[in-house]
Structure formats: structure tokens, C-alpha cells
Amino acid sequence: MTARLVGRELSLAFGATTALDDLSIDIQAGEIVAVMGPSGSGKSTLLHCLAGILRPDGGEVLFEDRSVTGLSEGARSALRLRSFGFVFQFSDLLPELTLRENVVLPLQLNRSPRDAMRKASGLLEALEIDDIAGRRPAEVSGGQVQRAAVARALVHEPSVVFADEPTGALDSVAGELVLTALIKLARSNGASVVLVTHDHRVAAHADREVILRDGRVAA
Numbered sequence: 001m002t003a004r005l006v007g008r009e010l011s012l013a014f015g016a017t018t019a020l021d022d023l024s025i026d027i028q029a030g031e032i033v034a035v036m037g038p039s040g041s042g043k044s045t046l047l048h049c050l051a052g053i054l055r056p057d058g059g060e061v062l063f064e065d066r067s068v069t070g071l072s073e074g075a076r077s078a079l080r081l082r083s084f085g086f087v088f089q090f091s092d093l094l095p096e097l098t099l100r101e102n103v104v105l106p107l108q109l110n111r112s113p114r115d116a117m118r119k120a121s122g123l124l125e126a127l128e129i130d131d132i133a134g135r136r137p138a139e140v141s142g143g144q145v146q147r148a149a150v151a152r153a154l155v156h157e158p159s160v161v162f163a164d165e166p167t168g169a170l171d172s173v174a175g176e177l178v179l180t181a182l183i184k185l186a187r188s189n190g191a192s193v194v195l196v197t198h199d200h201r202v203a204a205h206a207d208r209e210v211i212l213r214d215g216r217v218a219a
């Protein structure tokens, strides 16, 4: 069994708008892939299909050689919680919890509290936010929130991290810190990263760039 993620001949329309048009993509275990292309070219839709959030109208997504598209909604949710991590442009950290409590959240179902805390602490240190991890999201900078979001996305050691414009709301210095940490930690865990971005400097961190145009792979 490999953690390879494959989208095969994916198509998806929203009413009269074609978002994905017979698009195929193959992401190897541990590979960092940047998905680029103009606004509206289908980048986020592709990410949502690969992650099992959206079901395509046609085609199939395979993860670990099994069909994701064929799973029930509940089974897709379980797969996302177990095997995938997510970082979005605007973090969805819970505002009433501290950064540390947010990071530990994905672990609480299946680890002892002490073990979960140890794992979260290691990531908070690696991301250099351990000294402020007792604060709530509103009490730290945007870059620090995004670094906490990276820690939360990686804490349960997912096979794939989906990152949709993770640095889009940050200045270049803060963005660089978030991105290098995300990629370094994903690599050390052997996780693949699907990185949606319109920024060539961000994409330069990936192993491979896939460029979309009108819902198809252009390059």
C-alpha cells in the first residue's frame, strides 16, 4: 500500500461553469506538488476533490490504491481526519482556544493527553511558537496563527497535507517562515503536500509544478 494520491479524468461543473475538465494528476507519496494557474482555473476545486470534500461529476480519486470517490460521506470524513491535514489562507483555528489547545485538538480522540501534549509541544517548538502557545489566535500575529495552523495540520502525522494559499494573507517574510516550516516538517514526516498558490516564489519550494488552465492541466 502506498500513500499515492491519484485524480483520474476528473470533471466537475457548477451549473454552466466547468471547473474541472477531464483532469488527471498523480501525486507520489512524499511529493510536494504546487498547483498553479490563473484565478478560476480550478485549483481549489481540484484540491477539494482530491481531499474528498467535493465529489466530482466524473472521474475518480484514488488514495492508497482505493477509491475515495466511491466512499460514503461519513467514510470520506473519517479518511480526512485520519490521513489528511489542511492549511487554508485564513486559518480556521478555534478563537476561544489557545494555540496549543488548537494544535492538540486532532489528537485527542486517540492518544493519551500526555502523549498528545508532547507531540504538539515538539511541533510548536519546531515552528518557534512554543513561547506564545498559551495565547489565543486573536492575541498573536497572522504569521504565528498560520504556523499554529501548520502544526495542527501535521500533528496527527497525515499522509497528505492540502494547503490552499497558506501564505496568501501574509507578507513575504512571514510567508516564507510558514512555508519553509510546512515543507520541512512534511518532508521529515514523509507526507505529500498539495500546495495551491498563484505565487511563483511559493511554488519554487515544490518538487513539481502543475499549471491549470480552464480546469485542465496546461503544463
Ligand SMILES: Nc1ncnc2c1ncn2[C@@H]1O[C@H](COP(=O)(O)OP(=O)(O)OP(=O)(O)O)[C@@H](O)[C@H]1O
Residues within 6 Å of the ligand: 014, 017, 018, 019, 037, 038, 039, 040, 041, 042, 043, 044, 045, 046, 198
Ligand atoms: N461553489 C461554487 N459555485 C459556483 N461556482 C463555483 C464554485 N466554486 C468554484 N466555482 C467556479 O469554478 C471555477 C473554478 O474555481 P476555483 O475556485 O477552483 O478556481 P481557482 O483556480 O482556485 O481560483 P482562485 O485562484 O481565484 O482561488 C471558477 O469559475 C469558479 O467561479
